[in-house]
Amino acid sequence: MTKTQIWLAGFLAVFFLLLVLGRLFKNDSDSKPKTSGNMMSQQKSAEQGDLSAEELINKFACAGCHGAGLSGGPNGPALAGLKTEWSRDNLINYLRNPNSFMDKDKFKAYRGKYSNTLMPPFNNVDIKDLGKIADYLLTK
Ligand code: HEC
Structure with missing residues (x-):
């Protein structure tokens, strides 16, 4: 080379x-x-907030009081058959401010039964997410 x-x-x-x-x-x-x-x-x-209703319910630990599958526990009632008494709007309002429904007879009974726990207000949760939760609860 x-x-x-x-x-x-x-x-x-x-x-x-x-x-x-x-x-x-x-x-x-x-x-x-x-x-x-x-x-x-x-x-x-x-x-x-692209979470599904089930994911939101997990996130807010609803089952911690309402029991596995929301079928009731020692600290909260079963969330079933809600559609017979709740409209979507009322249910959303309830989730935001449970206190304002306390004078209903049903809730007076709950006070006796679940005397150690109160349904907490979810008023800092996006209203659209509460709508998703309400829609889901109304199918159960
Ligand atoms: C700290 C325990 C606790 C948590 C957490 C909780 N709840 Fe509750 N919830 C209760 C109790 C107790 C009641 C019964 C009313 C009362 O005594 O305040 C209730 C009542 C309700 C009711 C009315 C039931 C009826 O018969 O009309 C709905 C609906 C409900 N809860 C939905 C939810 C959802 C949805 C979540 C989660 C986003 C949730 N709760 C989280 C304790 C809880």
């Missing part, structure tokens, strides 16, 4: 090396925004 040929081979080798490195970095930066984009949209949907 002459000196020129060696230089030429050297340049070619460096050229290919740069080409390959360039590809690698390009793929790298292509894939990065994709993954963080996905993470962001997942976070967004959680923040926007």
Whole structure:
């Protein structure tokens, strides 16, 4: 090999090396925004309250008092057959401010039965989420 040929081979080798490195970095930066984009949209949907009624009921630990499957426990009544007495709006109002319903006979009876617990107000919960919970409860 002459000196020129060696230089030429050297340049070619460096050229290919740069080409390959360039590809690698390009793929790298292509894939990065994709993954963080996905993470962001997942976070967004959680923040926007895209939870189902069941997920919301888990989140607010309703079963802690109303029992597994909301079928009643020592600290709260079963949440079943609500549609016979509750309208959707009243139920949402109840969840936001249970106190204002206390003078109903049924709730006076609950006071005797569940004397250690009170239904907590969920007035800081997004109204749309309460609507979802109400819709769900009215199907049970
Ligand atoms: C700290 C215990 C507790 C938690 C947590 C709780 N509840 Fe209650 N809930 C009660 C009690 C006790 C009553 C009976 C009324 C009373 O004494 O305040 C009640 C009553 C109710 C009623 C009226 C039932 C009827 O017969 O008309 C509904 C509806 C209800 N709760 C829904 C929920 C939902 C939905 C959640 C979760 C978002 C929840 N509760 C979380 C204790 C609780």
